[in-house]
Amino acid sequence: MKRERIFTADASAVVFGPGATREAGARVRALGCRNVLVVTDPRVAELPPVTAAVTSLEEAGVAYELFADVRVEPTDASLRAAIEAAVAGAFDGFVSVGGGSAIDTAKVANLYSTWPEEFMAYVYPPLGQGKQPPGPLKPHVAIPTTAGTGSETTGNAVFDLASAHVKTAIANRLLRPSLGIVDPENTRTMPPMVAACSGLDVLCHALESYTAIAFDEREAVTDPLKRTVYQGANPMSDVWSARAIELCAANLVRAVHDPADDEARHAMCLASTAAGIGFGNAGVTLPHAMSYPVSALARNFFPDGYPTGHAIVPHGMSVILTAPAIFRWQASAKPERHLEAARLMGVDIRGASLDDAGEILSDALTSLMKDVGMPNGLNVVGIVEADLDALVQGTLPQSRITQLAPRPASESDYRDLFAASMTIWSREPL
Numbered sequence: 001m002k003r004e005r006i007f008t009a010d011a012s013a014v015v016f017g018p019g020a021t022r023e024a025g026a027r028v029r030a031l032g033c034r035n036v037l038v039v040t041d042p043r044v045a046e047l048p049p050v051t052a053a054v055t056s057l058e059e060a061g062v063a064y065e066l067f068a069d070v071r072v073e074p075t076d077a078s079l080r081a082a083i084e085a086a087v088a089g090a091f092d093g094f095v096s097v098g099g100g101s102a103i104d105t106a107k108v109a110n111l112y113s114t115w116p117e118e119f120m121a122y123v124y125p126p127l128g129q130g131k132q133p134p135g136p137l138k139p140h141v142a143i144p145t146t147a148g149t150g151s152e153t154t155g156n157a158v159f160d161l162a163s164a165h166v167k168t169a170i171a172n173r174l175l176r177p178s179l180g181i182v183d184p185e186n187t188r189t190m191p192p193m194v195a196a197c198s199g200l201d202v203l204c205h206a207l208e209s210y211t212a213i214a215f216d217e218r219e220a221v222t223d224p225l226k227r228t229v230y231q232g233a234n235p236m237s238d239v240w241s242a243r244a245i246e247l248c249a250a251n252l253v254r255a256v257h258d259p260a261d262d263e264a265r266h267a268m269c270l271a272s273t274a275a276g277i278g279f280g281n282a283g284v285t286l287p288h289a290m291s292y293p294v295s296a297l298a299r300n301f302f303p304d305g306y307p308t309g310h311a312i313v314p315h316g317m318s319v320i321l322t323a324p325a326i327f328r329w330q331a332s333a334k335p336e337r338h339l340e341a342a343r344l345m346g347v348d349i350r351g352a353s354l355d356d357a358g359e360i361l362s363d364a365l366t367s368l369m370k371d372v373g374m375p376n377g378l379n380v381v382g383i384v385e386a387d388l389d390a391l392v393q394g395t396l397p398q399s400r401i402t403q404l405a406p407r408p409a410s411e412s413d414y415r416d417l418f419a420a421s422m423t424i425w426s427r428e429p430l
């Protein structure tokens with residue numbers, strides 16, 4: 001095998017800082033847009049970030065229509081509704097305001113309204129055909145209100161393919177928003193559970209990309225334009241991912257428990273975007289791959305702070321629930337990186353043995369999970385041993401990311417890791 005020697009570093013342009021949302025109109029206009037679709041979800045539609053964004057559009061003389069029907073954790077059906085809205089107007093650009101659900105929905109509405117295709121055409125293989133759009137999309141300015149998915153910097157849109165009961169993605173560099181406006185004021189109203197879940201998503205983006213296989217462990221591509229978005233850890237993604245780990249560990253608990261803590265919220269926004277640039281180039285691994293069937297199995301869990309209209313295991317929660325078991329299991333493949341990740345999380349690793357790297361990192365994660373009120377394992381969110389087959393089957397189509405895992409996993413490994421995640425920490429003695 002001829003090994004890869006080249007990596008790429010792609011990212012959206014970013015405008016960062018408190019009050020930056022008020023620049024949206026001028027920025028959208030500068031991108032050449034005069035009539036945009038503003039994409040948001042029903043709750044965020046009522047909150048200050050949307051008011052600030054549309055006021056700014058009005059002041060800049062940019063016409064807009066509001067699409068406020070984003071489903072929290074989109075499905076193919078909810079995406080189709082957004083595509084219909086995008087096709088119905090003569091829009092020359094998109095503005096998304098919200099968490100990853102709104103930003104991803106806008107990406108997909110932009111893609112299919114610009115380059116119409118049958119829905120599965122652009123969906124990642126093996127479920128879809130993975131077709132490349134023939135050219136650039138319309139400008140898209142993404143304004144996150146969670147900290148967060150980093151979706152404002154990535155070329156992915158994740159959704160639940162309801163017919164197959166599986167989460168999957170459309171992944172393409174062209175999907176990356178033209179600009180991310182990251183405004184820490186916009187996360188002030190996040191309910192604590194949304195702050196916790198989206199913040200743990202950030203941490204896992206950073207940890208997974210930092211411990212993924214390296215770009216030069218992969219086979220070299222022959223066509224440079226076919227180099228995948230997710231290339232494995234590389235010297236540039238490491239910088240973003242390592243910094244994001246530090247920022248999360250130092251600020252997440254404060255940001256969750258005190259929305260008035262401006263410094264912590266600011267740091268979590270920075271972490272979210274930094275991690276987005278890191279994993280947006282390096283990729284994520286097993287905690288994300290194994291989270292998708294967990295989310296797809298949500299049937300009777302209604303966490304605080306999330307909409308009550310449908311059961312949901314929020315994305316960040318579904319990722320973190322298997323993370324302690326996975327990092328403990330895979331650390332032997334890259335022990336130095338796992339130990340360094342624990343150090344970046346603030347653990348004193350002086351004198352620690354590399355053999356204990358997985359245990360140390362896993363303990364640091366478990367402790368953080370307790371501090372931000374995460375459930376103690378898959379059982380608590382309604383997933384039971386009888387679901388193990390479905391969980392394994394739902395992981396298998398995620399080869400796009402499982403192939404980046406530092407330690408290759410078999411079907412029985414997935415089963416063991418899910419089983420070990422049913423209860424994470426033992427009960428406190430009475």
Ligand SMILES: NC(=O)c1ccc[n+]([C@@H]2O[C@H](COP(=O)([O-])OP(=O)(O)OC[C@H]3O[C@@H](n4cnc5c(N)ncnc54)[C@H](O)[C@@H]3O)[C@@H](O)[C@H]2O)c1
Pocket residue numbers: 041042043044047072073074098099100101102104145146147148149150151154155156157158159186187188189190191194197198201305306307315316
């Ligand atoms: N494209 C990517 O690169 C990428 C990366 C990670 C996750 N995702 C996807 O993003 C989605 C999750 O996004 P998320 O975690 O940002 O949350 P979300 O967009 O799903 O929102 C979660 C809940 O929080 C509410 N909310 C959001 N911001 C708020 C605010 N400031 N104040 C009050 N309420 C607020 C929403 O209304 C919703 O009820 C999942 O579908 C996941 O798969 C995408």
